[in-house]
Amino acid sequence: MNDVLAPEPGTDEVDILFFLIGDALYGTDASQVLRIDRSLPEDITLPDLGLPHRGLRALVFDTPEGEGHLKVDAVNGVRSIPVAALRRMPAAVAAAPYAVGVCLDEQAPRPVLLIDLVETAKTQGRH
Amino acid sequence: MATQARPEQEFFCFRVGDLRLGVPSENVLEVLRAGLLTPLPRTPSFVMGVTGHRGVVLPVVDLLRFLSKGEARIGPRTRLFVGVSGSFVAGVVADTVLGLRRIPVSDILPPPLGGDAAAEHLLGVVQASGTQEAINLLNFTKLLQTARQRAVAR
Numbered sequence: 315m316n317d318v319l320a321p322e323p324g325t326d327e328v329d330i331l332f333f334l335i336g337d338a339l340y341g342t343d344a345s346q347v348l349r350i351d352r353s354l355p356e357d358i359t360l361p362d363l364g365l366p367h368r369g370l371r372a373l374v375f376d377t378p379e380g381e382g383h384l385k386v387d388a389v390n391g392v393r394s395i396p397v398a399a400l401r402r403m404p405a406a407v408a409a410a411p412y413a414v415g416v417c418l419d420e421q422a423p424r425p426v427l428l429i430d431l432v433e434t435a436k437t438q439g440r441h
Numbered sequence: 442m443a444t445q446a447r448p449e450q451e452f453f454c455f456r457v458g459d460l461r462l463g464v465p466s467e468n469v470l471e472v473l474r475a476g477l478l479t480p481l482p483r484t485p486s487f488v489m490g491v492t493g494h495r496g497v498v499l500p501v502v503d504l505l506r507f508l509s510k511g512e513a514r515i516g517p518r519t520r521l522f523v524g525v526s527g528s529f530v531a532g533v534v535a536d537t538v539l540g541l542r543r544i545p546v547s548d549i550l551p552p553p554l555g556g557d558a559a560a561e562h563l564l565g566v567v568q569a570s571g572t573q574e575a576i577n578l579l580n581f582t583k584l585l586q587t588a589r590q591r592a593v594a595r
Binding site: 362398407412413425 | 476481482492531
């Protein structure tokens with residue numbers, strides 16, 4: 315599993331892929347994403363992240379059991395974010411295991427929740 | 442004849458919903474506008490989400506939900522106070538900041554016996570002057586400990 319908050323050795327930035335589910339903006343380590351595909355009915359949706367409006371796209375990622383597909387509404391691109399702007403999720407809030415941290419990006423009006431895609435597949439229990 | 446000084450304790454007092462509450466001032470770092478929160482999946486209902494402040498991710502706590510007294514609403518005038526106990530820091534929703542009050546320790550009445558679950562998190566109650574409602578003084582350290590336990594125990 316990739317650690318979404320761990321930069322490549324020797325770098326101080328991480329490429330974050332931003333995506334929308336419903337009206338909520340999320341981010342994930344872009345290196346986890348194999349490709350962006352059309353979604354299928356059986357693709358992963360996590361109600362805790364909000365219901366997709368149409369969910370016509372899917373982020374495809376690798377898991378030990380094969381490919382995982384997370385249904386999303388839109389992909390807002392990839393940006394290199396300084397590691398200094400990334401924070402791990404405070405343990406005390408006991409958030410879902412796939413909510414691994416937040417991005418305190420100046421371009422976003424609020425902290426962006428960082429999602430570990432592989433953990434979403436474990437939570438859903440299927441791929 | 443010199444009057445004897447009455448020991449006092451300083452509290453940060455605020456209103457949230459219909460409650461007037463006080464927190465020992467040593468537990469309060471600063472007050473800020475609530476701003477936009479990021480909701481978190483699968484957290485207890487009293488954790489409204491997180492916000493970023495000075496490069497720190499602050500969990501934001503709704504005391505009304507925590508104390509089973511309703512639920513807070515975030516509006517343009519809503520404030521958060523940054524509360525601290527030990528290594529744990531959280532933002533707490535306040536509708537109105539009443540300010541710092543120095544309260545004589547002898548004026549602090551014990552929490553009501555047989556009160557609801559909220560009473561176990563009270564240091565005491567101070568009757569306000571005139572027609573004003575009483576201020577419930579919170580044991581903030583105990584409150585944060587309980588909040589963490591409830592979050593982790595789910």
